[in-house]
Structure formats: C-alpha cells, structure tokens
Amino acid sequence: MNQHQQADICASTLYVVPTPIGNLEDITQRALSILGRVDLIAAEDTRHTGLLLQHFAINARLFALHDHNEQQKADILLAKLQQGLSIALVCDAGTPLINDPGYHLVRRCREAGIRVVPLPGPCAAITALSAAGLPSDRFCYEGFLPAKRKGRMDTMQALEQEPRTLIFYESTHRLVESLRDMVAVWGPARYVVLARELTKTWENIYGAPVGELLAWVSEDEHRARGEMVLIVEGFxxxxxxxxxxxxxxxxxxxxxLPLKTAAALAAEIHGLKKNALYRYALEQLGDDN
Structure with missing residues (x-):
C-alpha cells in the first residue's frame, strides 16, 4: 500500500490521536480519517471533543475516560477491543498521556497484546521547546510543578543541578508563585522562557533571566493568563x-548602564557567555546587601 493512501482501520486496535492545542488547522488528515472511522472514541471530556467533532462534521460514539474513572473504565474498553472494536483515544488538547489521561488504558492494552497505534501531532511541551532558543538535544519534561509550596520547592531543589533543559506546565493562578520559588532556589539569573496560548490568537513567547521574567509577568495581569509552558535553562x-x-x-x-546591558557588552568584548557575567554581577549585588 502506498504510504499516502488512506490506511484501513484495524479491528482490536487502540489509536492514540493528538488533537489541536488551539488552532484547529493543526489537526492532521490522518487524525480526521481515524476519528471518523473508528467504532468508538474514548475522550477526556465528551462535550469538549464533541465540539471538535462537530466542527469537522464527524459523527462518532463517545466514551468518557478521564483522570477520575480511567482505572475503572480501562477494563471496559479493553474488553471492547478484545471483541474486535477499534477505539481512538483523545484528550482535550494535545497528545494523550502527556499530562493527560490514557496511561492505564495503554498499559492494559500492551499487557493484553492489543495493538496500540500512536499518531504524531500537537504537543504543547514540544511546540514551546522548538521556539525557546534553549538546548533541545537533551531535555527533561516535568509536567506540572506541585501545587503546594513545600513540594514545589523540594522539586526545584532536586532539579537544581539538572543540566538538561527543563519543561514545565503551569496554571494561571500559580505562575507568579512558581517564578518566585525559581528565583529563591535557582537564583534570578537562570534563563526561563514563558510560552503562553500557543497556536492561539494571543500567543506570546517571552524569555529572560527568571528574576526579570517575574517582574515582567507582575507588570501586567494578562501576562499570567492562559495555557502556559515554562522552558528552563539547564544548570x-x-x-x-x-x-x-x-x-x-x-x-x-x-x-x-543597566546590569543586563553591561553584562552583555562585557561578554561580547571578552568573548564570554553573557549569563556567566550576569550571574556574577547578581551574586555581587546579593553579597553587598
């Protein structure tokens, strides 16, 4: 079969189907084909997925599979797969299992010998990383930081000397607190990129040493709104x-000159990394206080 031809839907197969994180044009033709032809779609939120399907004029049977019922419902879906049904697994936005439901179902399928077919597609973490301008050859995805400050601080301290680029998701009401804790644990010079509302109308990607990023976010409440990814420079x-x-x-x-400008110019004059001089200057200021 030519790889560009429409693939047949296979019986007893679970398809892991990414959906757009914002811009609906990001859905793939293969995803639309599978969503329109499987026997059942397991969705994190059937109302949300219903709107997506309606937009693309797809009629499909939906089955609710979310964080609160997945372990109980996975066996029901597994039984349907074993009976010969084809099922597509979707989340509200992005790739299932990446900070979204689906792990228990996929694991049960793998254990039972059910075929699992993954489709490539949207993922906020990878989308943000591709535009952050930080090393992407090695990176570490950490999902959401803990909601409580002690857990958040403990996590940051454990990652303090992680050399890989770090990727976090963060919520609107905890962004400022998380940035403050990053300053406290990692210092104000650690470079962080905030990617907001990716692929949407108000998409914004802004990077700065985390102390400056905290100040920038605090200047305007709108800068802390929306779906957010934090890309953090490794140690x-x-x-x-x-x-x-x-x-x-x-x-x-x-x-x-302002500290940031002075560090950049001194680094250029002497062929050094700007962040190294910037960190040194911040440390000196801290010692003076």
Whole structure:
C-alpha cells in the first residue's frame, strides 16, 4: 500500500490521536480519517471533543475516560477491543498521556497484546521547546510543578543541578508563585522562557533571566493568563573564575548602564557567555546587601 493512501482501520486496535492545542488547522488528515472511522472514541471530556467533532462534521460514539474513572473504565474498553472494536483515544488538547489521561488504558492494552497505534501531532511541551532558543538535544519534561509550596520547592531543589533543559506546565493562578520559588532556589539569573496560548490568537513567547521574567509577568495581569509552558535553562557549571579583565570591564560598564546591558557588552568584548557575567554581577549585588 502506498504510504499516502488512506490506511484501513484495524479491528482490536487502540489509536492514540493528538488533537489541536488551539488552532484547529493543526489537526492532521490522518487524525480526521481515524476519528471518523473508528467504532468508538474514548475522550477526556465528551462535550469538549464533541465540539471538535462537530466542527469537522464527524459523527462518532463517545466514551468518557478521564483522570477520575480511567482505572475503572480501562477494563471496559479493553474488553471492547478484545471483541474486535477499534477505539481512538483523545484528550482535550494535545497528545494523550502527556499530562493527560490514557496511561492505564495503554498499559492494559500492551499487557493484553492489543495493538496500540500512536499518531504524531500537537504537543504543547514540544511546540514551546522548538521556539525557546534553549538546548533541545537533551531535555527533561516535568509536567506540572506541585501545587503546594513545600513540594514545589523540594522539586526545584532536586532539579537544581539538572543540566538538561527543563519543561514545565503551569496554571494561571500559580505562575507568579512558581517564578518566585525559581528565583529563591535557582537564583534570578537562570534563563526561563514563558510560552503562553500557543497556536492561539494571543500567543506570546517571552524569555529572560527568571528574576526579570517575574517582574515582567507582575507588570501586567494578562501576562499570567492562559495555557502556559515554562522552558528552563539547564544548570550550567561555572568555570573556575572569570577573567579579571572581564570583571573590570563589567564593573566600569555597570556604573553607566543597566546590569543586563553591561553584562552583555562585557561578554561580547571578552568573548564570554553573557549569563556567566550576569550571574556574577547578581551574586555581587546579593553579597553587598
């Protein structure tokens, strides 16, 4: 069969189908084909998925499968698959199982020898990473930080020296608190990119040292609204001391320029990394206080 031809829907098969995270045009033709032809769609929220299907004129049977019932309902869906039905698994937005329901069902299917077919498609974490300008060859997806401050601080401390780029989801009402805790644990110079409302009308991607990012978010309440991904620079071990001439240049520039600008210029003059000089200057300011 030519790979571009419409694939047949197989009996006793679970299809893991990503759906748009905002822009409906991001859905794939293959996803639409499968959603329109399977026997049943297992959805995180049947009302939400119903609107998506209505938009694309797809009539389908829906089955509610969410965080609160998945372990109980997985066996019901497994039985249907074993009887020969084809089922598509979807979440409200993005790729199922990535901080969304589906793990228990997929695991039960794998254990029972049921075929699981994954489709590529939208994922907020990967979409944000692709535009963050931080290293993407190695990264660590951490999902949502704990809601309570102690758990959040403990998680950040455990990740303090993680060298890989870190990816977090965060909610509107906890963004400022999480950024404050990042400043407290990792220091104000750790570079963080906030990606908001990806693929939507008010999409915004803004990166800065986390101390500056916190100030930027706090200036306008709208900057803390929407669906958010935080991409965090991995831990960067500092070399044994910065060149004395670079520190002298930095000190002179600081007298006339904002700290961030002074660090950038000193780094360019001496061929160093801007963040290294910026961290040094922030540490010096902290020591002076």
């Amino acid at each position: 960067q071990p500092q070399a044994d001391g910065l060149p004395p001439e670079a520190l002298r240049t930095l000190s002179l520039l600081q007298k006339e």
